[in-house]
Amino acid sequence: MQVSMTVNGTEVSRDVEPRQLLVHFLRETLGLTGTHWGCDTSNCGTCVVLVDGVPVKSCTQLAAMTAGHEVRTVEGLADGGTLDPVQQGFMEEHGLQCGFCTPGMMLTARALLDRQPHPDETTIREAISGQICRCTGYATIVRSIQWAAAHPAAAPSDQEVRA
Amino acid sequence: MQVPAPFDYVRATSVAEALQLLERHGEEARLIAGGHSLLPMMKLRLARPDWIIDINDLDELRHVTVDGGLLRVGALTRHADLLDSEEVGRLFPIVHDAERVIADPVVRNRGTIGGSLAQADPAEDLTTVCDVLRAEVVVAGPAGERTVPMAEFHRGPYETACGQNELLVEVRFPVRAGQGSAYEKVERRVGDWAVAAAGAAVVLADDGTIAEAAVGLTALGLEGLATDAAAALVGQRPGEEAFAAAGRLAAEASAPVEDGRGPVDYKRHLADELTRRVMRTAVARAGALTAVPGG
Numbered sequence: 276m277q278v279s280m281t282v283n284g285t286e287v288s289r290d291v292e293p294r295q296l297l298v299h300f301l302r303e304t305l306g307l308t309g310t311h312w313g314c315d316t317s318n319c320g321t322c323v324v325l326v327d328g329v330p331v332k333s334c335t336q337l338a339a340m341t342a343g344h345e346v347r348t349v350e351g352l353a354d355g356g357t358l359d360p361v362q363q364g365f366m367e368e369h370g371l372q373c374g375f376c377t378p379g380m381m382l383t384a385r386a387l388l389d390r391q392p393h394p395d396e397t398t399i400r401e402a403i404s405g406q407i408c409r410c411t412g413y414a415t416i417v418r419s420i421q422w423a424a425a426h427p428a429a430a431p432s433d434q435e436v437r438a
Numbered sequence: 439m440q441v442p443a444p445f446d447y448v449r450a451t452s453v454a455e456a457l458q459l460l461e462r463h464g465e466e467a468r469l470i471a472g473g474h475s476l477l478p479m480m481k482l483r484l485a486r487p488d489w490i491i492d493i494n495d496l497d498e499l500r501h502v503t504v505d506g507g508l509l510r511v512g513a514l515t516r517h518a519d520l521l522d523s524e525e526v527g528r529l530f531p532i533v534h535d536a537e538r539v540i541a542d543p544v545v546r547n548r549g550t551i552g553g554s555l556a557q558a559d560p561a562e563d564l565t566t567v568c569d570v571l572r573a574e575v576v577v578a579g580p581a582g583e584r585t586v587p588m589a590e591f592h593r594g595p596y597e598t599a600c601g602q603n604e605l606l607v608e609v610r611f612p613v614r615a616g617q618g619s620a621y622e623k624v625e626r627r628v629g630d631w632a633v634a635a636a637g638a639a640v641v642l643a644d645d646g647t648i649a650e651a652a653v654g655l656t657a658l659g660l661e662g663l664a665t666d667a668a669a670a671l672v673g674q675r676p677g678e679e680a681f682a683a684a685g686r687l688a689a690e691a692s693a694p695v696e697d698g699r700g701p702v703d704y705k706r707h708l709a710d711e712l713t714r715r716v717m718r719t720a721v722a723r724a725g726a727l728t729a730v731p732g733g
Contacts (some may be wrong), residue, residue, distance in 0.1 A: 405542025
């Protein structure tokens with residue numbers, strides 16, 4: 276079936292099986308492998324993307340269900356060469372170790388800060404409670420999000436995104 | 439990789455169209471809302487529908503309104519919507535208690551009240567909440583709408599009064615002046631199913647005694663309300679003695695099974711302890727409400 280949606284601001288349209296999950300549509304059909312694929316059971320949260328600005332677990336949503344909606348993945352966080360404050364926060368505060376949970380954590384953080392620019396620590400911990408960091412680096416993830424909240428227009432103009 | 443078996447997908451744009459599609463595709467069609475119960479079951483081949491009817495576009499089923507002594511909640515209302523509603527929290531604090539411990543915040547962005555009730559998982563929280571609040575559900579079918587009390591809607595694990603050609607459209611909670619309510623769950627970690635949970639709703643009489651009480655248990659093998667526990671509370675002065683009696687009777691009414699979440703003794707203990715805790719909170723909340731008028 277033909278499925279059309281907006282991904283990171285770009286309209287995409289592909290012929291997919293109705294059973295294709297959003298995570299596989301993003302990773303395999305579109306080649307956007309920044310969204311990670313973990314437990315497959317909506318427990319780990321590494322596959323979190325934003326659909327219409329709301330964090331969802333893309334392993335538990337069909338691509339077909341997402342047709343007509345706006346998806347934002349980790350590839351859509353940086354604005355050209357400028358990192359999103361959340362991305363820079365994860366750099367400044369060492370918010371990642373192995374990096375597997377990072378895309379999902381950053382998107383949940385982005386959605387939280389869009390809704391609530393100055394969350395307290397409890398609110399941040401609650402927001403990421405559906406996502407697992409197997410390195411157990413939660414303290415630095417929380418600090419990274421706090422850093423982003425404190426620097427809403429963070430990235431200096433010389434901040435380059437390096438491949 | 440876990441992927442569902444092949445199926446055909448169709449999106450409904452109205453309740454009427456969803457019902458027509460259910461009628462047309464028959465036994466092997468399933469409705470999908472949040473999908474956080476159905477899709478995992480499809481990945482495991484516990485469910486293998488030929489047709490998936492997506493009802494996420496039915497905005498007419500996504501509302502939270504107070505109307506004529508009833509709180510009306512559309513079946514497609516997300517868990518996150520209920521948590522966001524201050525009015526729901528004020529009128530029925532038990533709903534917020536339960537919603538805070540349903541799955542996790544990201545799953546709550548998708549999961550719906552109608553999906554939870556229709557799925558009728560034995561460890562699902564909102565069935566107990568609706569039971570103690572004496573909620574009714576509205577079911578739409580080919581012959582029109584019918585209203586079913588929660589006690590008749592929930593028939594047991596994974597079984598409800600909603601027929602294959604019907605659609606749950608609304609949940610209605612009667613607003614009771616001076617009602618206090620509470621829910622508490624023990625879970626191993628965020629997002630896990632309940633080891634056990636209990637819910638209670640009470641109304642206090644003018645003299646401070648308990649005029650009405652309802653107690654329900656989740657994941658403890660009890661279908662419907664713990665009626666003996668509730669009966670023991672009515673007419674009593676709220677306090678530890680009455681709560682302990684209710685806890686003991688709720689534990690006796692429970693029929694837990696041993697599994698990875700704990701042995702029978704432990705779960706029975708939780709039935710007792712959680713009943714006492716939710717009664718304490720529900721009474722305190724009812725007291726706070728009755729104390730408010732006049733200052």
